[in-house]
C-alpha cells in the first residue's frame with residue numbers, strides 16, 4: 656500500500672481527506688459531491704462509474720477521476736486502469752473486513 660496522508664480539505668478546511676500522495680488541492684467528499692453529480696451519457700462509462708457511493712466517499716482518487724470525466728468526457732487508458740485497480744482493491748478490502756467481523 657502506498658503511504659497515506661491525512662490532509663485537511665483545501666476548500667472547507669474542516670474535514671480530513673486521505674490521499675495517497677501530497678496534494679494541496681484535495682477536497683473532501685462533502686465539497687466535491689457537487690462535481691460528481693453530472694450526467695454520464697455513455698452507457699459504458701455509466702457502468703464503469705457505477706460503484707458503491709462509499710467508495711467515492713472514502714477515496715479521493717476515485718472522486719478525481721469521476722470529476723475529470725464529467726468535465727472533459729475523456730479518460731486516458733492509465734486513468735481507467737488505475738480506477739479499476741483501486742475499485743478492485745477496495746472490494747477486496749471490504750470482503751476481508753466483513754469476513755473479519757464474523
Ligand SMILES: [Zn+2]
Pocket residue numbers: 664665666667668669670682683684685686
Ligand atoms: Zn471540504
